[in-house]
Amino acid sequence: FPTLSLSLQRDPGWKLFGKVPPREGPIKDPKKVQKEYETKSGRGGPGNPTSPRQSVRKNLDFEPLSTTALILEDRPANLPAKPVEEAQKHRQQYEEMVAQAKKRELKEAQKRKKQLEDRCKLEESIGTAAQTWNQEILPNWSAMCTSRRVRDLWWQGIPPSVRGKVWSLAVGNELNITHELYHICLSRAKVKWKTTPASSAETETEDAGCSDRESSLELIKLDISRTFPQLCIFQQGGPYHDVLHSILGAYTCYRPDVGYVQGMSFIAAVLILNLDTADAFIAFANLLNKPCQMAFFRVDHSLMLTYFAAFEVFFEENLPKLFAHFKKNNLTPDIYLIDWIFTLYSKSLPLDLACRVWDVFCRDGEEFLFRTALGLLRLYQDVLTCMDFIHMAQFLTRLPDLIPAEQLFQHIATIHMTSRNRKWAQVLQALQKDHERGSPVLKH
Helix, strand or coil: CHHHHHHHHHCCEEECCEEECCCCCCCCCHHHHHHHHHHHHCCCCCCCCCCHHHHHHHHHCCCCCCCHHHHHCCCCCCCCCCCHHHHHHHHHHHHHHHHHHHHHHHHHHHHHHHHHHHHHHHHHHHHHHHHHHHHHHHHHHHHHCCCHHHHHHHHHCCCHHHHHHHHHHHHCCCCCCCHHHHHHHHHHHHHHHHHCCCCCHHHHHHHCCCCCHHHHHHHHHHHHCCCCCCCCCCCCCCCCHHHHHHHHHHHHHHCCCCCCCCCHHHHHHHHHCCCCHHHHHHHHHHHHCCHHHHHHHCCCHHHHHHHHHHHHHHHHHHCHHHHHHHHHCCCCCHHHHHHHHHCCCCCCCCHHHHHHHHHHHHHHCHHHHHHHHHHHHHHCHHHHCCCCHHHHHHHHHCCCCCCCHHHHHHHHHHCCCEECCEEHHHHHHHHHHHHHCCCHHHCC
């Protein structure tokens, strides 16, 4: 149908404001059209003249990988051409956009460079510190562990490669637990697992109050799946699932009077990440045997109230405005402290930051747990003073995912654990005596 096609080609076309007059002349070959376009746009090879647009981009020494340069394109043939002023304005806008893009790229490149430099410095400092700990401090532990230099290094954070060893030495082994005893307790736990039928959570909860806490073995399985779920290493099928299960099971047989309590799995998990299995069990049992941990895990209400009262003494001393705000809103320490103390911050803080808290906790003891709590409150006091009871409780029971480690430790360093010339231990002891005398201060 040659006549039909010719008539269609000569029909008027359409443009934005009316019809385009019919095109006269022969139809151009597509290849020829492409060649003309390349010649016009300066892409036809070295022999073709450079277009004005190309010279503009060369002068800018930057070629964006986006549609930014479309602003320089001419209008379609069926539209009025750009006035010179508008073309010049568009060229200026393009140059400004390119300059801004270059500025952003340069800023991001500088940021990446600084991050890389900081990372290299950190790795170098960690390597140097690890060498110092391995070659100077650990071989002479008894003589050097209390020196000013070692305490300063301790505050800066123990290198991961020696952290487990330092924790073991600092926690000690007052219970004289051996590797053999761990394996005996583990064997008992395995026998118990085999002989104990799978029971419901309700039954186990009822048994948790019984004197024979070995019946709480089944509760461990429920809690392991909730331990550091983001790491995916302690859950069923993970590389440390059985190790964590073994340590917690062995402990319930070692201390049936305590049994398993929620929160223990996080403490055991942190130790597993830094120690061999048997050594992790030894450190775990000795840690839980400390007065503060034993008070909380055995749910000694009177002693827990004493710890909360001691905490409030230093809270009021260090952060009086925030303390008054908490009192006004009836926000008591048990709402946020219980979870922090039960898990030694391993559930509440990012893992690397929690390990730094553990470093100094192993050095300073239970006092540092409450000093860390005050440091956290100081870090976020501006936010907390603007909140009501509900929002404060929600914030403190679910802290931000990103907490700046150096800022937190700077705030912790400003917390003074003295009240009326009395240190933490003295305040705690005085409150315990008041409680024994029936003081009304601790009856809330």
